[in-house]
Amino acid sequence: MTDPGGLPVPDAGPVIEPLGPGDIREVMELERLCFAYHWTEEQFRLGLERGAYHILGLRLGGRMVGYAAFSVIQDEMEIMNLAVHPEFRRRGFGARLLDAVLRHSRAAGAQQGFLDVKESNIPAIDLYRKFGFNQIGVRKRYYPDTREDALLFRCDIP
Ligand SMILES: CC(C)(COP(=O)(O)OP(=O)(O)OC[C@H]1O[C@@H](n2cnc3c(N)ncnc32)[C@H](O)[C@@H]1OP(=O)(O)O)[C@@H](O)C(=O)NCCC(=O)NCCS
Incomplete structure (x- = not known):
């Protein structure tokens, strides 16, 4: 990569930022890659327009390689989706996104976080446990x- 003057530019690290309706196309590409049963573009658009939830995107050199969608209602945050592009996993990006979700939701007044996860999803369960989520139930x-059970997790957001 070079700058306009032709000088080499050091590789940019990952950047996490809030996304808006203009980013939905890129989110959908990731969504399709990461989940067999995924959200529709309409669900993302309506949720963002109505302020029902927030989406954070993680970009690497401008390319979106991860995102997290979550809601904050009063003092409760709920993670709806968290995904990293398959070719960019195990590089700490999922952890960075989850950390950013917790920081954003704390700033928005959340004191506890909730999520559900498939019981077979060991990578996600491992990640959530590392961030202090504990199982509180099963659906x-x-x-x-897949008709799989959902494990319900909760954490305190200090
Ligand atoms: C879950 C997911 C977001 C993790 O993203 P990631 O960028 O690979 O995660 P990180 O590199 O930040 O890993 C952080 C921790 O998560 C856990 N983890 C991640 N991948 C793992 C794997 N394949 N097996 C076991 N633990 C794993 C580990 O505890 C890891 O810490 P470590 O690297 O010190 O061992 C990613 O696997 C993904 O997008 N999966 C598909 C979508 C999905 O299922 N999302 C969750 C929906 S509830």
Whole structure:
């Protein structure tokens, strides 16, 4: 990579920023790559326009390689989606995104966080546990695609 004067530019690190309706196309590409049963463009658009949730995107050299969608209602945050491009996993990006979600939701007044995750999703469960999430329940055959159980997790946001 070079700058306009032709000088080499050092590789930029990952940048995490709030996304808006103009970013939905890129989010959808990731969504399709990461989830068999995924959200529609309309769901993302309506949610963002109505302020129902926030989306943070992680870009590397301008390319979106991860995102997290979450809501904050009063003192409760809920993670709806968190995904990293398959070719960019195990580089700490999921952890950076989750850390950013917790910081943003704390700033928005959240004191506890919730999420559900497929019981077979070991990478995600491992990541959530590292950030202080503990299992508080199970929803039997919750997911429409695999009929798998959902594990419900909660954490304090100090
Ligand atoms: C879950 C996911 C977001 C993790 O992203 P990632 O960028 O690979 O995660 P990181 O590199 O930041 O890893 C952080 C921690 O997560 C856990 N982890 C990540 N991938 C793992 C794997 N394949 N197996 C076990 N633990 C894993 C580890 O504890 C890891 O810490 P470590 O590297 O010190 O061992 C990613 O695997 C993904 O997008 N999966 C598909 C979408 C999904 O299932 N999302 C969750 C929906 S609830």
